[in-house]
Each structure stands twice: as structure tokens, then as C-alpha cells.
Amino acid sequence: MFDPHAVLDHNQKPVPRYTSYPTAPQFKDGMGSQIFADGLGMLKPEQTVSAYLHIPFCDRLCWFCGCHTKHTLKYKPISAYLKYLTKEIELVGQQLSFRPKLGQLHLGGGSPSLLKSDDLQMLRAALDDAFEIDAATEISVEIDPNDMKNSSAEALIEFGLTRASIGVQDFHPDVQTAINRPQSFETTRDVVQELRQLGIKSINIDALYGLPLQTGERLMQTIARCIELKPDRMALFGYAHVPWLKKHQNLINSEDLPNTFDRYAHAQAASAELVEAGYQAIGIDHFALPGDSLAIAAQSGQLHRNFQGYTTDNHPTLIGFGASSIGRFDHGYVQNTIPTALYQQQVAKGILPKKKGLVLLVKDRLAGHIIERLMCDFEIDFGTLSSYPEWMVAKCREKAVRLIEEDPFALAEMDGDSLKIAAHARPFARIVAAHFDDYYAPENFQYSKAV
Ligand SMILES: C[S@@+](CC[C@H](N)C(=O)[O-])C[C@H]1O[C@@H](n2cnc3c(N)ncnc32)[C@H](O)[C@@H]1O
Ligand code: SF4
Known part of the structure; x- marks a missing residue:
């Protein structure tokens, strides 16, 4: 149970x-x-x-x-x-x-x-x-x-x-x-x-x-x-x-x-x-x-x-x-200067305060898509990912299979080509999503607890 x-x-x-x-x-x-x-x-x-x-x-x-x-x-x-x-x-x-x-x-x-x-x-x-x-x-x-x-x-x-x-x-x-x-x-x-x-x-x-x-x-x-x-x-x-x-x-x-x-x-x-x-x-x-x-x-x-x-x-x-705001384009994220005083100084000089950013690689888009669907629909159908390179999708599918094999709590299951988070496990969707996050480092204390 x-x-x-x-x-x-x-x-x-x-x-x-x-x-x-x-x-x-x-x-x-x-x-x-x-x-x-x-x-x-x-x-x-x-x-x-x-x-x-x-x-x-x-x-x-x-x-x-x-x-x-x-x-x-x-x-x-x-x-x-x-x-x-x-x-x-x-x-x-x-x-x-x-x-x-x-x-x-x-x-x-x-x-x-x-x-x-x-x-x-x-x-x-x-x-x-x-x-x-x-x-x-x-x-x-x-x-x-x-x-x-x-x-x-x-x-x-x-x-x-x-x-x-x-x-x-x-x-x-x-x-x-x-x-x-x-x-x-x-x-x-x-x-x-x-x-x-x-x-x-x-x-x-x-x-x-x-x-x-x-x-x-x-x-x-x-x-x-x-x-x-x-x-x-x-x-x-x-x-x-x-x-x-x-x-x-x-x-x-x-x-x-x-x-x-x-x-x-x-x-x-x-x-x-x-x-x-x-x-x-x-x-x-x-x-x-x-x-x-x-x-x-x-x-x-x-x-x-x-x-x-x-x-x-x-x-x-x-x-x-505005200070610290984050924007997104098809090809990447942009974050404005975070400290408000510095943001104001840059704008005063006519500089766009677009400080941080990240260019999205194809693998990031794919993982991002999978994570977004898991967080929104509690499932991802790997068969819908044909716009991504097949070998990349295959690697993600392998991650899904490994997740299920190694998960002692049956948080998710494979149904055909879909990974589905069980209804009772929905509050733990972030934990399932993290399996597709190439950058996830649990020792990174920027994050909060899963529940
Ligand atoms: C910018 S704040 C809210 C707007 C407005 N200043 C207010 O407090 O009514 C947006 C929401 O973030 C949530 N929030 C703020 N700090 C949080 C925290 N440490 N953990 C989780 N949610 C938080 C709150 O529910 C808050 O209503
Ligand atoms: S300090 Fe209070 S009022 Fe201000 S943003 Fe945070 S939650 Fe809202």
C-alpha cells in the first residue's frame, strides 16, 4: 500500500x-x-x-x-x-x-x-x-x-x-x-x-x-x-x-x-x-x-x-x-540585474539591465518539455516527442524506466509509451520531475522541500 x-x-x-x-x-x-x-x-x-x-x-x-x-x-x-x-x-x-x-x-x-x-x-x-x-x-x-x-x-x-x-x-x-x-x-x-x-x-x-x-x-x-x-x-x-x-x-x-x-x-x-x-x-x-x-x-x-x-x-x-525579473524566449532565458540600486543605475545610463541568461540546448528543451508536462498533466507521452532527436528521446525513456525500477514507492508507472504519475503520488510530482533534470544537485540549498 x-x-x-x-x-x-x-x-x-x-x-x-x-x-x-x-x-x-x-x-x-x-x-x-x-x-x-x-x-x-x-x-x-x-x-x-x-x-x-x-x-x-x-x-x-x-x-x-x-x-x-x-x-x-x-x-x-x-x-x-x-x-x-x-x-x-x-x-x-x-x-x-x-x-x-x-x-x-x-x-x-x-x-x-x-x-x-x-x-x-x-x-x-x-x-x-x-x-x-x-x-x-x-x-x-x-x-x-x-x-x-x-x-x-x-x-x-x-x-x-x-x-x-x-x-x-x-x-x-x-x-x-x-x-x-x-x-x-x-x-x-x-x-x-x-x-x-x-x-x-x-x-x-x-x-x-x-x-x-x-x-x-x-x-x-x-x-x-x-x-x-x-x-x-x-x-x-x-x-x-x-x-x-x-x-x-x-x-x-x-x-x-x-x-x-x-x-x-x-x-x-x-x-x-x-x-x-x-x-x-x-x-x-x-x-x-x-x-x-x-x-x-x-x-x-x-x-x-x-x-x-x-x-x-x-x-x-x-x-x-524591473529588478530581478526573468524573461523567456524560444532560445533562452534572460534575468535582469537583481539588486534594485544597481538595476536603477544601469537603466539611468541607458543600459538594458539584462544581466544573467541561459541559452537553451536541444536537450534542455526536451527535458524542460517533459518536466513541464509532468508538473501540469502528471504524465508524458514519449510518442509525442518526435520533433526532438530520437536518440535523446530514447535516453529520456531509459531514465523513465530506471526511475520506475529504482523507485521503491511506485510514484509513477509506464502505460504504453507514457510515464504517468500515480494519482496518490501527485504531491510528489517534483521528485519525479527531478529525474529528468540534468542539473539537479540535491546539495544545492537554493531549493525548498518537495512537500
Ligand atoms: C509577491 S507575493 C504576493 C503579493 C502581495 N505582496 C501579498 O503578499 O499579498 C506572491 C505570493 O507568493 C507566496 N509566497 C511568498 N513567500 C513565499 C514562501 N517563502 N514560500 C511559498 N510561497 C511564498 C505568497 O503566497 C504570496 O501571496
Ligand atoms: S513581504 Fe509580504 S506583502 Fe511583501 S511580497 Fe512578500 S508576502 Fe507580499
Whole structure:
């Protein structure tokens, strides 16, 4: 019988989340500019692209936070940064000989919900100059509900918001104190209601399991309250505790953290509650109501995975703007300069801050495709890989066979020419995916635990 505790016991090693393959630690300094220039040069006028804008500021620092952000109570550094961000968009626009159509635009951070109306308009104007944005463009923004006291939902609507992603994490006051994130249910509810009244049809809520002082019961209460808000989508991420990378996570008392077995049990119970409430489980950590585009994409094998997690975005080009942002072209990844001050200095000099990058080899594309399908569909049919060299596909098939032979837990099985992750083993999809990762080094502590 399948014993998840035995799997967890055996797999205490950190595993990447595979929001890209190869993963960001593989990107090399000095590679970004050329990959970016080539990528822009290869764009065709009929091609639709996506863009990501990073806002590395928050007016509070949640101790669990793993994002690239900085705490500030003043707006001045934010408005200064936005001038550089606008300039970066202009610089990229100048490199383009036409305005590509924008399919999806995501503002993440940090807390883009801090942005004031004038600044949002300044960004939108720069984006309109560089890209063709129309009613079909999906525009999503990460929203910390506490920010909405100062900034307005109307400003976001004017910016073009079509999907709001709202951070909740956990509603229990003791958990909130342990992570330094006070946030009432009422504040969250009011923001959701206001956005709905203003016509926002798609709302996502982020919650976390594995937080300090979180019990199964507390997480279930949080999930129940989230369900009351009727989000179209929910993300239930496992808290990645990496204090060696994110120093402020040391403020969390590690003794308050649930152990691996409890994390697993909590995630399973929360997932069951969401499914019971009518949500479709998507990938390892997302949920969506059946009519939602994410659910439809998952059902039709059109789900994708990028730096924001699971997505319907199928455009091969993603242009990243802002400090630390990551973009992708057919032939490789590009990451902007990470420290915000250095990013600003480079943009001020008119330099595109495309620092790191990685050219995708054919073997990387193949492994990336296999890993993406395993993370999205929990299966990969090797017979669908005819666009890759046969000998490379054969090597991957061998890896699949070896994985099954050596895996004491029957996480996956071969069905014809398909490798399938068993339904009960889906929470362990990252472990299966890691077998196809040529760069995987478990001693690389950049990663978090598999569950
Ligand atoms: C940029 S943040 C959220 C936006 C907004 N600043 C907020 O907090 O509401 C995006 C999401 O990443 C998730 N996240 C942040 N730190 C994390 C960590 N250490 N482990 C797992 N998920 C994390 C949280 O669920 C968060 O809502
Ligand atoms: S979770 Fe959101 S609000 Fe909290 S520090 Fe991270 S980005 Fe900022």
C-alpha cells in the first residue's frame, strides 16, 4: 500500500519548484544581453508576447516572504524606481521595429498594489507605446489587501486590470503574528467585493501551508473563509523555509513550523476541502472553478508553468521588466540585474539591465518539455516527442524506466509509451520531475522541500 510517510522520510532533499527549466540558479552572468537582443530580433510582427513587471517594494515585511522585495514606509523610493521601470520599457520599445501584441501582462512583486494612480498611468502609457494592448490582453496584478486602504481599485481598473491575485496566506491571528502579517478577513472581503463590483471577473487567492503555528484546523478555517469569498482560483503554496537565502525568515521560530508529515497532512486536507467545495485541483498547488480558463486549460492539456506558477499563457516569449525579473524566449532565458540600486543605475545610463541568461540546448528543451508536462498533466507521452532527436528521446525513456525500477514507492508507472504519475503520488510530482533534470544537485540549498 502507498505510504506517503515513507516517501517523505526517503525524500528529505530539497527539490526545485520547476517554474522554469533549467532553473534560475543555472543562469550565467553576462549572458543576458545577447540572448535578449537576439530574442527581440527574432520576434515577428504577427507574434503575441507576454510581459512581467516586477515591483520590489512592500510597506510591510512578512517574515515568510521568499520574494525579491524591500520594506519601505515611504513612497519616494517606489516612485523613483517606477521612473526607471518606465525608462526600461521605453528602451525595449526603442529596440523593437514594431509594436508586438501583448497577450498577458502580470505585475508582481513585492506589492504592485502600492502603486498610485499617476504611476500606474505612466507605466501604462509606456507599455502602450511599446506594445499593442487591447481588450483581449489579460492584465493581472498581485494585491496585498492592506494596501488598498491607500491606493484605489479604480486606479487598477483604469490601468486595465482583468485578474486580481490576492494574498491571504492564513487568517488565524496567532499564525499572522508568527509571520508578521496581520490581515483581517473583513479587509480581504471588502477588497474582493469592491473588485467584483468594479467588474473584475477573475479573482485568485493565495494561501500557504507549512506556516509557523499553523495546525490542520487553522488551515481548514482559512480555506473555509477563502471559499466564502468565492475566488475563481486558489493557490495553496507550501511555505518554502530557506533562511540561509532569506535572512528575515530567521525571525520565524523554526520550532513553530509544522514537520514534513504535518505539512503533507495539512495540504491534503485543504486540497480535499477545496475539491469538496467544487474546485478542480490543478497541478501540484492550484485550484480553479470548472468554468475558469485555468481549469479549461488543465482539462485540455494546455496548462503551462512559468515563473508565476501555473498559467494559461502559451506565448513562447515573455519579456521581463524591473529588478530581478526573468524573461523567456524560444532560445533562452534572460534575468535582469537583481539588486534594485544597481538595476536603477544601469537603466539611468541607458543600459538594458539584462544581466544573467541561459541559452537553451536541444536537450534542455526536451527535458524542460517533459518536466513541464509532468508538473501540469502528471504524465508524458514519449510518442509525442518526435520533433526532438530520437536518440535523446530514447535516453529520456531509459531514465523513465530506471526511475520506475529504482523507485521503491511506485510514484509513477509506464502505460504504453507514457510515464504517468500515480494519482496518490501527485504531491510528489517534483521528485519525479527531478529525474529528468540534468542539473539537479540535491546539495544545492537554493531549493525548498518537495512537500
Ligand atoms: C509577491 S507575493 C504576493 C503579493 C502581495 N505582496 C501579498 O503578499 O499579498 C506572491 C505570493 O507568493 C507566496 N509566497 C511568498 N513567500 C513565499 C514562501 N517563502 N514560500 C511559498 N510561497 C511564498 C505568497 O503566497 C504570496 O501571496
Ligand atoms: S508576502 Fe507580499 S506583502 Fe509580504 S513581504 Fe512578500 S511580497 Fe511583501
